[in-house]
Amino acid sequence: MSGHATDTDIKEAALRPPEQVMRLARLGSLHQCRLSFMRQLTRRLAREDWQFTRRAFEVDDNGVGHAVYTATGPERSYSLIAFAHDLPDHLRSDRVIAEAWDATFALFDGVPDRADIARLSRNVPMQEAGRISESELSLSRANRSVRLWTHVVDRLSQGQQPDPQTIAEVGYLMRTTAVYGSGKFGAADRDVIAERPEMAAPFQAEMLSVYLTRWFVRDMVEHMARVQGGENAVALDPALARRLGIGNSTGLGMAPFLVNHPMLVNNWILVRETALARVRALPSATPDAVALFRDLLSRSVAAIETWRTEHPIQLARLADLRADLSRLLPHVSDGLDTDHPWDKLHAWAEGNLSFEGQEFLVSLMLEPYGDIIDGLGPCMAAVEQAGFRIDGSMPLHQVKALIEQQFPWALETDWTAPEATARAWYVSEEKLEPRLGQRHEEPIAPYEQPLAPGRDAAFLHADLGDWPGDTLLAAFLLKHPEHRHSARRVQIAAKAPYGEIRDNTIGADMLPIDMLRAKLSFFGATSFDPRPDRWIRITMFAGAPYPPELTGDNADFWVYPESDI
Known part of the structure; x- marks a missing residue:
């Protein structure tokens, strides 16, 4: 795997x-890193x-209407078409089965005309539906x-800026409940x-949609402040605005993704591990690289102090992370002028830090080295159909060896132990949502989804x-077709060894939030806040420049906030 076609000398x-x-x-x-999909997007755009x-902003005094935001690159344009709604409080729900929202969006391929907007408005x-x-x-x-939205509108309408502490406690004015692509x-x-350069890395269309949505949300809150306050109203201070991300509530529906997409997940993890291996192989660290690393570490310590959660597991993990960073700070103050400093630092972390600290350090170690890492981004995509065909000519002794x-x-x-099969994944008929039930307490086994690859x-x-x-796999599967999905995964x-979770996904002690967190870290999410262990709130693009402000100077390290208030 090479970051660029000519990088054959990278060790x-x-x-x-x-x-x-x-x-x-x-x-x-896992934590976000420079390979996260949000940061890949902002770097490319800059x-x-x-x-x-902003091509249109036709929103009335009740907050109802539409807006159009267009991003134009070297070859193509993409437009976010946003529809604003006057939603009664009793209809506001983050559930995937909700039927009404404060705002709805589509990312349009190109620039829409009036007919497109009319069609999409229906x-x-x-x-x-x-x-x-x-x-x-x-x-x-x-x-x-609602709490932060009301606070910001009230303050701006009176000619005042919102309270920075209140912004820090929430972190977003709107939260998405789904972004489908x-x-x-x-x-x-x-x-x-898939063949478009700007869309080669995973989830770039979805990340662009969220990035433009954040722009719309700022415009909407300022619009509603003007409606309420008239000439007294002021715009949101740019530094405060940058602190606001887009929230997201993600539940069990995302957890099966890591199981259902082994080739894609393999490429995500493989690229991150390859990036780490390249940094660890460096024989020395330049003064500029060390200075950047230490600066981002200091900024991280301050940022993590602002993360809030009430979940006991996440509270413990946050405590571990904060303790780890306090250990790390003195260790790197003068310990990076040796040979192979990053490899030695990584080895030290494995013996002295928790998983939280180890993986946060991995992210930080990648930051100074975009020149040998960033080109790996497109390698994170996958053609998953390539793994669907089962090689029936494989002899069974080889299948057994692979398992x-x-x-x-x-x-x-011991798969006969009740705790080993305590859970079962299924889809709720009423809500059409993924569910995780108690196998031995509920009659759900007949409806189980194939999300236990280890057991199978x-x-x-x-x-x-x-x-x-020497029997061929095809002959075996003719007698045992129930094993087709397992044979395929094996x-x-x-070919994709990082595509399989090396743990029991139906065990009594399995935490679904671990799967949610892993995927969201690759998106670039921060401020993980589980509620309780089956869904999680996060923030996207917090700290990022808004599209009209985006430059090469601010397109990357926005995820490590600096105090500017």
Whole structure:
């Protein structure tokens, strides 16, 4: 794997093995890094000098109407079409089954005309109940944080700025409850945009949608302040505005993603591990690299002090992280002028820091080295159809060997123990939402989703039994078609070893928030706040410049805030 086509001379240390990296406790300790999808987006937009235009803002005094924001790059334009609604408080819900929202959005491929806006105005506000077309790349919706929204509107309408502490406590004026892409509800399939350079990395359309949504939200809160205060109203101070991100409430629906997309997840983790290996292999650290690392570490300490949660597990993890950073600060004050400093620092962290601290350090170590890391971004995408075909010509002795290599922990698990199979994933018929139930207390086993690859691989291994080793897999699957999905995953794991979680996803002690946290860290989320262990609130683009302010100087390290109030 190479960051750039010509980077054949880049050296890499040994990758951390999948059995170390792919444990749920470690995955649940991942943090954003310079490879996160939000930061890939803002760097590209700045590097390529994208231009941003607010083409329309037709919102009335009741906060009802539409707005259009366009991002124009070297080859194409993309437009966020936002619909603002006057939503009664009793209808405001973050549940995926909600039917009304404060705002709804579509990311349009190009620049919409009046006919496009009229068509979308009949469908986008309905979300799942409507239909969009291949001209749209994403569909989303958001609700206000009522307390902060009211506070900001009241203050601005009176000619005053909102209280910085109140902003810090919430962190966003609106939170998305879903951002759909990749063919959902008629939107363009991933294949439509996958070859476009600006969309090569994963989730770039969705991240662009959220980035433009944040611009719309600022405009909306200022508009409502002018409606309320007239000539007395003032605009939001730019420094305060930058502190505001877009919130997100993510529940169990996202957790199965890590299981259902092994090739994609493999590429995410493999790229991050490759980036780490490149940094660890560096024989020395330049003064500029060390200065940047120490600066971002100091800024991180201050930022993490502002993170808030009431969840006991996250409280403990935050305490661990803060303690880890306090240990790290003196350790790096004068310890980076040795040979292979990053490799030594990483080894020290593995022996002295918690998973939280270790993984936060990994993120920080990558920061000074965009020249050898950033080119890896497009490698994080995957053509998942390539892994769907089962190689039926593989002999069974090879299948068994692959299971023993990739799933040793599963073969050592006693799957007859009640605690090993305490949970079952299923889809609620009434709500059409993923659920995680208690297998031995609820009649849900017949409806279980195939989200326990370790158990299923162990069952496949057992059923291979005394079959002759030279028997072809195709012959075995004719007799045991129930093992087709496991055979496919075993063969995928041979090519994508970082695609399998090396833990029991249906065990009594499994924490779904670990899976949520892992995925959200790659998006670039911060301020993780579980509620309780099955959904999580996070913030996106907090600290980022707004599109009209974006430059090469502020496009990257905005995620590490500086005090500017």
